[in-house]
Amino acid sequence: MARFAFLSLALFSVQALIGGTLAADAAEKAEETFEAPTLAVTAQAAFPASEIFGVKLVNGHPTQALVTFTNNEESAVTVNFIGGTLSTLDEESKLVRNLTATRYSVEIPAGEQESLSYSFATEMHPQDLRLSLASVISDAEGRFFTVYAHNGTVSVVEPETSIFDPQIIFLYFFLLTCFGGVVYFFYTVWIAPYFPQKRKSAKPETKNTASKKAEAPVDSPAVSSATTYNADWIPAHHINRPEARKVKGSSRSKSRA
Template sequence: MRFQTILGYGMGLAAFLQIAAASPLDEPEVLAVASFPEENAFGHVVNGEKNNVFLAVENKSDRNITLQSIAGSIHHPETNALVKNTTALTYKVPLLGGAKIQLPYSFYSEFKPGDWRLNIWIDHTAEGEKYRVQAYDSIITVVEPEVSIFDFKMLSTYAIVIALLGAIGYYTYLSFAPQPKKRKTPAVSAPVGPVTATGAGGYQEEWIPEHHLKKPKARKTKSTTLTSGDETSGAELSATEGKRRKNKK
C-alpha cells in the first residue's frame, strides 16, 4: 500500500508539471503609439502620395521580444467595415526588456476624399509566441493632392501625353492622307557609240542633224542699176518733154 501511495503522488506531480509547462506564459507588456509628423498635425492622408507615420514602441516587460512587422487597415467610419488593408512592412528587430525604439511606417492612399478610420498595429514575438499590439485607431481625413501648374510631375505627364498624341496624329496623317504625285523628269538619252573629238575647231558631221548640213540657196534679186544706154534714152525723153511744154505756151 505504501508503494502504491508513493507511486500515485509521483504520477500526480508529473501531471501537474506537464499542465504547467503546457499553459501559455503571460503576454509581455509592450506599448506602441503611432503619430503623424509635425507638419501633418491634423492627420491628413493625401491620395497618390507617400504618407508617413512614426511608431514609438516600448518594451515594459523584462523579457526580450522581436518586432516582426507593422501593418494597418482602413475602415468605414460609422460601420467599422473593412475597406482595405495597407502595406505591411517587415522589420524583425529585437527589442530588449525595458528598451524603447521608434520605427517609421508609410502607406499610400487611393480612397474617396472624406473621413475614414485608420488602424495601425505592430506584431511581435516573445519566446516563440506571437502577439499584436494596437498602435493607432482614429479618424483620418483623406484629401486630394494640391495641383500646381509648376508641378514637375504634372508637366512631365503633359509632355509625354502631347508627344504620344503628336506621334499618333502624324502616323495617322501618313497612313490616310493622299500622297503628292511625283513629277516625272524626262530622261536624257545618252549618245550611242563612242564620242571622238577631232582637232581644234573640227567636228564630226554624223552628229549634226541633216537639215543643218544643207546650205541655203541664194535668192536671185533683180538689179536696179541702169546701163549707159538707158541713161541716154532717159535724157532724150526729158528734152522732148521740155520742147512740148514751150510750144504749148
C-alpha cells in the same frame, strides 16, 4: 404530511443556495486562473510628412509612418510584424481595406526604445477613413501580443497635377495625335473628292530636260565619240557648206539709194 412537505421544500432551498454559492466561487476562481497576460510595451505612430490639418494619404504615393516602441518589460521583446487597416467612420465601422503587413523581427532590449519605419500606398476614391496601425510582438517566453500604435482619421486625396508632368504631356500628345488622325481621315474621305484636282503640265519637264542638256559638259566622252569620224569617204559637197545667195531685192534697193 404537511410537515413532511415543508421539510422537503426547505431542504431543496438550502441545496439551491449552497449550489449557487459554490458556482459563484468557481466562476471567480476561473476568472482568476484564466486572466489574460499583459505586455508592458507601448507603441506610438507619427507621420513625418503630415500637415497641420491632419494625415493625408495621397493616391499612388507611399505614406510613411514612424512607429516608436518602448519596452518596459524586464526582458527583451521582438517586433515581428506591423500592419494596418482602413475602415469607415460610422458607428458600425466597416472594413474597407487591409494594408500590407511588413515583417521586421527586430529585438528591443529591456528598458529601451526603437523606431521602425512602416510605409504603405493607397489607390482609392477621395474620402475620410479611419486608419488603425497594430504590431505583433513576442516576449522572451514566445507568447504573442497585439499592440496598437495608431487609431485616427485620415483623408484619402488625389495627387496634385502639374502641366509639366510627363504623364500629362504624353496624354496631351496622344490626344492631339488621335484628333489629327481623325481630321485627316474625314478630309481625305469626305472633303478632298469635292475639290478639282490640278493636272500636272509637261512644260516644267521640258524645261528641266533642256537645262540638263545645257549643263552637260561639251568635253564629255559621249560628245567626243560622236564628233570623231573619218571624212575621207564623205563627198566634198556635203562637207563644204554652200554660200548664201544674194537676193535681187536687196541689190535693187541699193541701186535706188
